Amino acid sequence: MTDKERFVPDEGLAPASTALPSAGPMEELTSPPRSQWRDVWDQFKTHKGAMIGAMLFILIVASVYLGPFFWDIDPTKIDIRARNQGPSWEHPFGTDQLGRDMLARMMAGGATSVSVGITAMLLALFLGSFIGVLAGFFKKLDGPLMRLTDLFLALPLLPLLLVMMLLFREPLAATFGLERGIFILIVAAIGITSWMPTARIVRGDVLAIKEREFVMAARSIGTNNSKIISRHILPNVLSPIMVSATLGIATAIITESALSFLGLGFPPDFPTWGRLLFDGVDYLQQYPERVFWPGLAISLTVLSVNYLGDGLRDALDPRIRGR
Amino acid sequence: MLTFTIRRLILAVPTLLFISLVIFLLLEMAPGDPMAQVPLTVPPEVKEKMREALGLGQPMHVRFWKWIVQFFWIEPQVLIDHMFGTTFSEGDLRVISWQTRSPVMDIVVQRIPQTLWVVGTAYVVAILIALPIGIYSAYRQYSWFDQMGTFVSMVGFSVPPFFSGVLVIVIFSVQLGWFPSIYDTTHVVDSWDSFVVQLKQMIMPVMVLALQITAQLSRFMRASMLDNLNQDYVRTARAKGLSEYTVVMVHVLRNSMIPVVTVIALGIPSIFGGAIITEQVFKVNGIGQLLIGAIEANDLPMVQTLTFIFAVLIVLFNLIADVLYGILDPRIRYD
Numbered sequence: 293m294t295d296k297e298r299f300v301p302d303e304g305l306a307p308a309s310t311a312l313p314s315a316g317p318m319e320e321l322t323s324p325p326r327s328q329w330r331d332v333w334d335q336f337k338t339h340k341g342a343m344i345g346a347m348l349f350i351l352i353v354a355s356v357y358l359g360p361f362f363w364d365i366d367p368t369k370i371d372i373r374a375r376n377q378g379p380s381w382e383h384p385f386g387t388d389q390l391g392r393d394m395l396a397r398m399m400a401g402g403a404t405s406v407s408v409g410i411t412a413m414l415l416a417l418f419l420g421s422f423i424g425v426l427a428g429f430f431k432k433l434d435g436p437l438m439r440l441t442d443l444f445l446a447l448p449l450l451p452l453l454l455v456m457m458l459l460f461r462e463p464l465a466a467t468f469g470l471e472r473g474i475f476i477l478i479v480a481a482i483g484i485t486s487w488m489p490t491a492r493i494v495r496g497d498v499l500a501i502k503e504r505e506f507v508m509a510a511r512s513i514g515t516n517n518s519k520i521i522s523r524h525i526l527p528n529v530l531s532p533i534m535v536s537a538t539l540g541i542a543t544a545i546i547t548e549s550a551l552s553f554l555g556l557g558f559p560p561d562f563p564t565w566g567r568l569l570f571d572g573v574d575y576l577q578q579y580p581e582r583v584f585w586p587g588l589a590i591s592l593t594v595l596s597v598n599y600l601g602d603g604l605r606d607a608l609d610p611r612i613r614g615r
Numbered sequence: 616m617l618t619f620t621i622r623r624l625i626l627a628v629p630t631l632l633f634i635s636l637v638i639f640l641l642l643e644m645a646p647g648d649p650m651a652q653v654p655l656t657v658p659p660e661v662k663e664k665m666r667e668a669l670g671l672g673q674p675m676h677v678r679f680w681k682w683i684v685q686f687f688w689i690e691p692q693v694l695i696d697h698m699f700g701t702t703f704s705e706g707d708l709r710v711i712s713w714q715t716r717s718p719v720m721d722i723v724v725q726r727i728p729q730t731l732w733v734v735g736t737a738y739v740v741a742i743l744i745a746l747p748i749g750i751y752s753a754y755r756q757y758s759w760f761d762q763m764g765t766f767v768s769m770v771g772f773s774v775p776p777f778f779s780g781v782l783v784i785v786i787f788s789v790q791l792g793w794f795p796s797i798y799d800t801t802h803v804v805d806s807w808d809s810f811v812v813q814l815k816q817m818i819m820p821v822m823v824l825a826l827q828i829t830a831q832l833s834r835f836m837r838a839s840m841l842d843n844l845n846q847d848y849v850r851t852a853r854a855k856g857l858s859e860y861t862v863v864m865v866h867v868l869r870n871s872m873i874p875v876v877t878v879i880a881l882g883i884p885s886i887f888g889g890a891i892i893t894e895q896v897f898k899v900n901g902i903g904q905l906l907i908g909a910i911e912a913n914d915l916p917m918v919q920t921l922t923f924i925f926a927v928l929i930v931l932f933n934l935i936a937d938v939l940y941g942i943l944d945p946r947i948r949y950d
Contacts, residue, residue, distance in 0.1 A: 448925030587778030
């Protein structure tokens with residue numbers, strides 16, 4: 293609530309500490325101006341947790357997308373004679389009850405989970421920024437759009453998501469094919485139910501920015517509304533959008549896994565981390581590692597993304613930066 | 616304050632109506648047919664009659680209106696009858712479950728104690744753990760305790776209940792054999808031994824739920840304490856020569872509790888949602904599991920009612936949080 297008022301958008305100006313000449317030597321004055329993103333990066337580097345989180349996230353994303361090129365066992369290949377094997381050089385994570393290689397399944401599942409997370413986040417971000425900018429910029433739309441946001445916030449989300457999965461699974465699977473249909477359904481369901489926080493934050497920032505002098509200057513030289521929004525408003529609300537983007541990935545991955553865990557996500561033969569966890573629960577007593585690996589993957593991904601978002605929030609906040 | 620509360624209560628009515636409409640319309644598109652289980656030998660005209668007996672086949676707005684009447688008019692009457700032994704609701708049609716053909720609310724009432732026991736205990740435990748952690752982390756900012764607290768709450772945010780729950784089952788019931796992995800709802804507490812059994816089966820679900828709540832609450836408590844610790848009135852209190860304990864635990868804590876109390880109120884409905892997964896993991900026979908079961912069995916009236924109960928909880932606790940905030944903080948004036 294108060295964050296909105298305290299947040300002062302940066303206009304690409306260097307912070308006062310570097311722009312104002314101090315008692316230092318004269319060379320400092322002639323050094324080239326530093327860009328905003330350079331400052332953000334310098335601040336981001338000092339946050340140890342965020343750096344580790346960013347590296348871990350890149351590592352996870354790289355291994356789930358590029359891993360299959362190096363580990364080319366088909367995740368759906370059934371080898372019933374090699375079922376329920378423990379870890380070995382042939383199968384580092386062992387095999388499941390049908391003899392499918394767990395490492396390959398983990399990578400395939402991760403690719404799906406991360407794709408769902410990123411796509412759902414993009415959808416939620418687009419919806420949230422769109423509604424937030426409209427509500428903040430056009431006074432007439434503010435009331436209705438914010439009431440709509442409040443209504444969506446009052447919906448019980450997890451039960452509704454479950455109901456949506458139940459209702460639209462069949463028709464979408466029939467039109468787009470089983471896997472793609474469910475992918476679209478999950479992404480749409482998560483996106484539609486998680487745009488509200490972004491919309492609120494963006495609206496608050498837009499409300500503050502549109503009263504600033506540079507917007508008035510742009511208007512006075514005859515810039516039309518769409519240009520003002522795309523050229524002057526949007527670049528200045530980029531930082532809250534980026535922070536909610538990282539946090540959005542985390543929520544989307546957890547929601548997808550929760551749906552899969554409750555048996556309402558992707559079909560059984562189509563691995564995602566949540567589904568692997570769900571399948572592993574049946575063999576909990578004999579092979580606890582089958583639950584452990586997917587769960588650890590989900591938790592590590594979400595933890596790294598959360599730390600990344602934390603560092604990004606600090607780095608993008610001009611009040612903290614430069615100190 | 617009273618006018619504000621009344622205004623908010625009146626505003627809650629259209630919100631709830633909208634939500635009930637959304638839920639109703641969503642379920643209206645359901646492809647499932649409650650007659651799917653009926654044998655093929657039953658002639659179609661009999662099937663049609665059975666469908667009508669379930670209240671289907673009428674236009675949509677009529678059914679929506681009937682559901683609203685049943686939910687807001689008849690069910691409260693049943694409750695009053697139950698409490699005072701009156702007969703207001705005799706002969707009225709109630710919301711009937713397609714699974715059991717018994718009134719939905721009766722089943723919900725049977726299930727609520729289990730959920731309340733587990734979720735309520737978890738919430739109380741979480742508050743008791745989170746507040747001291749938040750206070751001490753803020754008082755010793757950037758100390759190793761604070762760093763640890765930050766890390767633990769980050770982990771609490773990030774580890775989903777379906778993993779932490781399964782993990783504690785593996786460790787404490789499979790490996791160590793300390794606690795049962797399944798929550799037995801038929802267990803009756805009548806002696807010290809049975810109380811210990813009840814305690815043992817509650818520990819794991821309560822801990823899993825409490826970890827998540829603690830993570831959020833302790834962060835919030837810490838931030839709120841930090842906001843207040845640098846205020847002028849704290850310096851004044853110290854300058855007066857008050858003991859450090861009085862300054863922190865009386866002056867700062869009371870002011871820091873204002874936003875925390877509202878967050879505690881706001882969190883209660885979302886806990887019911889989170890409990891869906893935890894109940895599923897530990898096989899707690901509560902409303903979360905009732906909802907999952909109803910979704911799997913295509914029992915639309917049950918799904919409708921439960922989703923709506925969740926919505927009512929959210930709207931109600933939002934209202935309570937707003938009112939609490941106004942009462943606790945005299946600077947806030949809504950009108």
